[in-house]
Amino acid sequence: MRMDRWALVAGPEQRKMVQETVALYRAYTRALIGVLWVHQREILAAASPNAMVESLIHATARNPDPQYRFFDHRFPKFPSYLRRAAITAALGQVSSFATRYARWQAGVRKRRDALPPRRTGENNLNPPLYRGQCIRFDASYHVAEIKVWSGTDWIWTKLHIAAKRHRHEASQNKALSPTLLADGKSVKLAVPFEVPVQYPPRKSVQRACGVDLGIRKTATASIVSTDGTVVARRFFHRGADIDRRDKGLVAVRSKARFTMGKSGKLSAGFCKAMYRKARNRNRDMAQRLSREIVAFAQEHGAQAIVLEHLKQYRPRAGRKGSTLRQRFHGWLHSLLAERIRERAEELGLLVEFVNQAGTSTFAYDGSGVVKRDARNWSWVRFTTGKRYHADLNACYNIAARFFAKMLGLTGRNAQACARGKSSATQPRIPVTLSTLWQHAQAMVAEREAPTTALA
Incomplete structure (x- = not known):
């Protein structure tokens, strides 16, 4: 696996929407972590933890009255692919804490007086963009259309790709779903590639x-x-x-x-x-x-x-x-x-x-x-x-x-x-x-x- 970072050309308004999208995704994941702390045992024991979490927070025709309506009111029209990615990320953080806390309780510590691990809802996660659902590329990879939060609705915005490497040009390389990065000054895409490796005997x-x-x-x-x-x-x-x-x-x-x-x-x-x-x-x-x-x-x-x-x-x-x-x-x-x-x-x-x-x-x-x-x-x-x-x-x-x-x-x-x-x-x-x-x-x-x- 290799990761390329593609720089995007974004104006002030586009940069603001991208930053709000990243902040909204992090807030959604942080709220999810709180739900998972409460239902940790039953969720981790379920056959499909992702489906169970989704039934707790998202209203559908078959599930009109979820237990936590906060998510649909606070995050309206949240894309389903981003929601499922956030659920997976939150489950990973909760499972990681549970493992580390169990190790601490079992006495596996660097020092005898080591403090237990602390739970935290803060995260620096970045939203993954699934192709066709959250991001679209043109044939020559010069323009990327990204679904972002405008403040009132989720819209598509076009961003020109300013700089990229050459891994996408190799036919044997498989490009996976990119991740949206926004550090306040620039906007980038982290594009992972699955590169087949063939060593000579x-x-x-x-x-x-x-x-x-x-x-x-x-x-x-x-x-x-x-x-x-x-x-x-x-x-x-x-x-x-x-x-x-x-x-x-x-x-x-x-x-x-x-x-x-x-x-x-x-x-x-x-x-x-x-x-x-x-x-x-x-x-x-x-x-x-x-x-x-x-x-x-x-x-x-x-x-x-x-x-x-x-x-x-x-x-x-x-x-x-x-x-x-x-x-x-x-x-x-x-x-x-x-x-x-x-x-x-x-x-x-x-x-x-x-x-x-x-x-x-x-x-x-x-x-x-x-x-x-x-x-x-x-x-x-x-x-x-x-x-x-x-x-x-x-x-x-x-x-x-x-x-x-x-x-x-x-x-x-x-x-x-x-x-x-x-x-x-x-x-x-x-x-x-x-x-x-x-x-x-x-x-x-x-x-x-x-x-x-x-x-």
């Missing part, structure tokens, strides 16, 4: 894009084939955006120093807007970089994207309060990996995660442990004296680990990084790019062996 992958997520370079990618050939490589870095983000965080530190001095506490919500800007910059960088990395992989025919498994990794470099520690806090390893995975899966690319241990420690040519440059940690020196970029070396090894696992080369002699504490008869060899070279040479020798014997 792991054994059929001939090229993989190894991605190393770093601090000095945001990401480094290389295209590697099964025989260890490096087809392409590229650095991805948004230095200007990172500088803006870090500059804002330095300003936060300065403000905190002048606010509380050497000791003391900061108030809740201190520099809230500046932290929000930093998060938004990180989110924007992750969106842009993921798009560039996936496009790079597609451009060179990679069927898989390989990343390091860094979900539980917590860097410990830098002293407390240092700028290096701050840069690690702003590291985009989790967010960027998630965005890459989402984009790649939608395009049918395989996404794999490999163990991160030793990818930067060992030279890709199999010469052994590398040594970091004392003046510039972006560079390393091999035992042979060769000087190479650390991130490029790491992304070669990341891609090699995927192929080594796929080809079954991850036995005892291709697992670890150095001689371990166990009584092994020979040193353990790390999986590097040279592992693929050796495998390719062995395969060539195996194919040529019968020919040599016949000769």
Whole structure:
């Protein structure tokens, strides 16, 4: 499932009607929650909870005298599809509270003195628009007709779609019912799409894009084939955006120093807007970089994207309060990996995660442990004296680990990084790019062996 947000062009009067429609839907749901609290047990035990709730609040020819006439008087001509959507949303909130309260009563709590969950009628729900009943699109998706509350009646209003993405153009994608969003400044449609995903078989992958997520370079990618050939490589870095983000965080530190001095506490919500800007910059960088990395992989025919498994990794470099520690806090390893995975899966690319241990420690040519440059940690020196970029070396090894696992080369002699504490008869060899070279040479020798014997 993927969600697109389409911006709508709405005048002042149309924006006001849309906002009133959203407010009316939330008020209707809030009133429904009150009814469900009263009849919670009998409704949840009914064969059709939605039908039972509707019989309590809505008058029909077969049900002329509902128990709660308030709804028909307070919300006249409320569309049936919106009413049923509101009932489903209210049932979800009541059922959620009942589950959480039962868990609290059973003693499943984060702390022994944890307070019980509180009931609330407030919600920030948005009305779903069912096609043909609450929303209609033209053939080219340039105009959307939406049923809104004008203050006296439910009417259809035309809104032009200002911006949209391209998921609706793919014939295999199935568009579901959109949701109406109104935040006071703009009007949007949240359109969900059911996207079929078809991954290539792991054994059929001939090229993989190894991605190393770093601090000095945001990401480094290389295209590697099964025989260890490096087809392409590229650095991805948004230095200007990172500088803006870090500059804002330095300003936060300065403000905190002048606010509380050497000791003391900061108030809740201190520099809230500046932290929000930093998060938004990180989110924007992750969106842009993921798009560039996936496009790079597609451009060179990679069927898989390989990343390091860094979900539980917590860097410990830098002293407390240092700028290096701050840069690690702003590291985009989790967010960027998630965005890459989402984009790649939608395009049918395989996404794999490999163990991160030793990818930067060992030279890709199999010469052994590398040594970091004392003046510039972006560079390393091999035992042979060769000087190479650390991130490029790491992304070669990341891609090699995927192929080594796929080809079954991850036995005892291709697992670890150095001689371990166990009584092994020979040193353990790390999986590097040279592992693929050796495998390719062995395969060539195996194919040529019968020919040599016949000769």
